Amino acid sequence: MSVLSKPLKIALLQLSAGANKQANLSKVREYIAKAIKENSSLDLIMLPECFNSPYSVSEFPKYAENIPNGETTKFLSDIAKEYGILVIGGSYPERGQDDKIYNTSVSFNRQGEIIAKHRKAHLFDIDIPGGITFKESISLTGGDKATVFSLPDFGAIGLGICYDIRFPELAAIAARPPQNSFAMFYPGAFNTTTGPLHWHLLARARAVDNQVFVILCSPSRDITSGYHAYGHSLVVDPMGNIIAEAGEADEIVYAELDPELITKARAGIPVTIQRRFEIYDDVAKDAKISDI
Numbered sequence: 001m002s003v004l005s006k007p008l009k010i011a012l013l014q015l016s017a018g019a020n021k022q023a024n025l026s027k028v029r030e031y032i033a034k035a036i037k038e039n040s041s042l043d044l045i046m047l048p049e050c051f052n053s054p055y056s057v058s059e060f061p062k063y064a065e066n067i068p069n070g071e072t073t074k075f076l077s078d079i080a081k082e083y084g085i086l087v088i089g090g091s092y093p094e095r096g097q098d099d100k101i102y103n104t105s106v107s108f109n110r111q112g113e114i115i116a117k118h119r120k121a122h123l124f125d126i127d128i129p130g131g132i133t134f135k136e137s138i139s140l141t142g143g144d145k146a147t148v149f150s151l152p153d154f155g156a157i158g159l160g161i162c163y164d165i166r167f168p169e170l171a172a173i174a175a176r177p178p179q180n181s182f183a184m185f186y187p188g189a190f191n192t193t194t195g196p197l198h199w200h201l202l203a204r205a206r207a208v209d210n211q212v213f214v215i216l217c218s219p220s221r222d223i224t225s226g227y228h229a230y231g232h233s234l235v236v237d238p239m240g241n242i243i244a245e246a247g248e249a250d251e252i253v254y255a256e257l258d259p260e261l262i263t264k265a266r267a268g269i270p271v272t273i274q275r276r277f278e279i280y281d282d283v284a285k286d287a288k289i290s291d292i
């Protein structure tokens, strides 16, 4: 019996975002309509990290909204309801009750109700001489929980945001009992320095470590913006095979997650039942899981 109850048909919207929030949202709406037109049996739509704002530490506070009462949350809820589709709402800047700014992802069921909220836990603070320097912590605060939730009619999934993928613990927490997720979803905006080095490697590693699907949705690359996203939105199966991948421009990527691929991976290489918790601790044991 697989942890995924039936095939899940997904579309990843790889889109860039500019300074005009309304224009960003209109573009998302246009591409969602296109995806549904091209594939009327879609179950789920996923958006990239920071799809309603520029990816910039100085801009995040200006775009930050209350969740659930802000316009972007309502926009996504309306889309889920209108099309009767599951939505993994990329991420967008949130102004919390504590007045701190978070990089937050919100997901919706087919009725437009919020089913999960993840605040990026690991902030992207890096400095690669001759490559890229970025410091999200200048304006953002990190979340303090792993996020796992039930995708109605399919099973449990885990969700992280971009840099979170570098920390294998979040995926392990999601994939292992008692959570038993069948996939990790990461809205993410890698860049042209670390993307070519690590994007595929990390996605395939998290998939193989945990024998789950791994799905990454990036903004497209806009070389006129201050941050050059890598693109290459990706779907990896539980054996580490890339089953769908975008290029660098605006694009919709379609994939079907087949439960049989999890069953086969786990039967062939049974690491899920071979772990030696008497040698090392199980990170999934006392994990802090996000509620809505």
Ligand SMILES: NC(=O)CCC(=O)C(=O)O
Pocket: 049, 124, 161, 162, 163, 164, 166, 188, 189, 190, 191, 194, 195, 198
């Ligand atoms: N938006 C991000 O968290 C970027 C992460 C990234 O590029 C990396 O190399 O990690």
